Amino acid sequence: MIDLFMNVSLSEGVPVSIMEAQSCGIPVIATRVGGMPDIVSDENGILLNPNVSPVEIASAIAGSWMIRSS
Numbered sequence: 001m002i003d004l005f006m007n008v009s010l011s012e013g014v015p016v017s018i019m020e021a022q023s024c025g026i027p028v029i030a031t032r033v034g035g036m037p038d039i040v041s042d043e044n045g046i047l048l049n050p051n052v053s054p055v056e057i058a059s060a061i062a063g064s065w066m067i068r069s070s
Contacts, residue, residue: 002026004064008057010050012036029060 005021006029014035018028028045030036031052040047046060 004029004061006030006057006061007036008048008052009033014039027064029057029064 002021002024003026005018005026007015007018008029008031010031010033012031012034015030018030018036018039021028022039022044028040030040030045030047031050032047033050037047046064048056048060
């Protein structure tokens with residue numbers, strides 16, 4: 001079982017891997033680059049700034065657990 005899919009890249013098109021995760025109901029954490037804002041929203045994941053820090057990534061992971069638990 002996969003609880004979370006993460007793609008934190010600096011450059012991206014529209015990643016099929018995120019669409020595949022979403023089709024399985026897996027929440028996504030991704031950076032706000034390329035086409036990711038077109039497919040990741042507050043309803044299915046969390047978008048982070050492109051120059052995200054490790055602390056911000058950890059915070060997003062913790063936040064995703066809270067979203068999934070509610």
